[in-house]
Amino acid sequence: MKITFLGTGTSQGIPVIGCKCEVCSSVDYRDNRLRSSILVEIDGTHIVVDTGPDFRQQMLRERVDKLDAVLFTHAHKDHVAGLDDIRSFNFLQKKDMPIYATSHVLGRLKQEFSYIFEDSKYPGVPRVDTNPIENETFQINGIDIQPIEVMHYKLPVLGFRFGDFTYITDANHIAEEEKEKIKGSKILVLNALQKKSHISHFNLEEALELIEELKPEKGYLTHIGHFMGTHFAVSKELPENVEIAWDGLKLVI
Structure with missing residues (x-):
C-alpha cells in the first residue's frame, strides 16, 4: 500500500491570501499546503479521499492518470469543490467514476453539483456512480475499507481505515x-489545526494525546493551519513517533 499526501492544509490552504505571517512567507516547501486529501494505492487500485478545490492541481503534480474511486469524508467545500475535475478520468477511462459517501453527503453533492445528477445531462459533464456508505466495512475492488465516524463540532464526518492505515x-x-x-x-x-483550542478541530495538544492513547507505531498530522507555526519549528516539538505530514509526502506500508 502506498499513500500520497495530496494536500495537508486547512480550508484556506497555506499561504493564506493576503497573509504575511512567518508561515505564509516561508520559503520551506513543506509550509506550502493545499487543501487536505490523500491518494491510496493498493494492488493497482487507486482511491482518492476528498476532491478539494486543489484536486486538479494535485492530480497534475502527482501525474495521476488512473483513478478507480473517490471517497468523501464530508461535504464542506474544502473537501468536495474539485469534484467537477473527475471529468478527465471519465474521458480517460471511458466509464462513470464511483463515488462513496454517506447518504447525507451524497444529498449535499446533488445540491452543490446539480448539473452532474440531472436526468438530461449537458454534454461533457462529469459522470458518477453513487455508492452510499453505511457505518460498516465495504469493499472497492476487493479492498476492505472501514469507515470511522468522528465529530467535526456537531457534524458527523467519516475517517477511513485501509488495513494498517487510518486517515x-x-x-x-x-x-x-x-x-x-482505529x-x-x-x-x-x-x-x-493549530496550537490554540478550536471549536471543530483537534489542536496540537489534543491530537498528540489521542495518538498517545491509540498507540499507532507512527502518527502523522494533517489539516494544518498557518497559526500552527512553521514545519521546521513544530517538528522539533513532536514526539519521536509523530511527524507533520507535508504535500507530496509518500508512505509505503
Whole structure:
C-alpha cells in the first residue's frame, strides 16, 4: 500500500491570501499546503479521499492518470469543490467514476453539483456512480475499507481505515466505540489545526494525546493551519513517533 499526501492544509490552504505571517512567507516547501486529501494505492487500485478545490492541481503534480474511486469524508467545500475535475478520468477511462459517501453527503453533492445528477445531462459533464456508505466495512475492488465516524463540532464526518492505515481529518471528538476501530493501526493520520483550542478541530495538544492513547507505531498530522507555526519549528516539538505530514509526502506500508 502506498499513500500520497495530496494536500495537508486547512480550508484556506497555506499561504493564506493576503497573509504575511512567518508561515505564509516561508520559503520551506513543506509550509506550502493545499487543501487536505490523500491518494491510496493498493494492488493497482487507486482511491482518492476528498476532491478539494486543489484536486486538479494535485492530480497534475502527482501525474495521476488512473483513478478507480473517490471517497468523501464530508461535504464542506474544502473537501468536495474539485469534484467537477473527475471529468478527465471519465474521458480517460471511458466509464462513470464511483463515488462513496454517506447518504447525507451524497444529498449535499446533488445540491452543490446539480448539473452532474440531472436526468438530461449537458454534454461533457462529469459522470458518477453513487455508492452510499453505511457505518460498516465495504469493499472497492476487493479492498476492505472501514469507515470511522468522528465529530467535526456537531457534524458527523467519516475517517477511513485501509488495513494498517487510518486517515482522519476534520475532527474534534471521537467516540469510544469508534476509537476501537482505529486501535491496532500501524499508521494514524490525524488533523491538528493549530496550537490554540478550536471549536471543530483537534489542536496540537489534543491530537498528540489521542495518538498517545491509540498507540499507532507512527502518527502523522494533517489539516494544518498557518497559526500552527512553521514545519521546521513544530517538528522539533513532536514526539519521536509523530511527524507533520507535508504535500507530496509518500508512505509505503
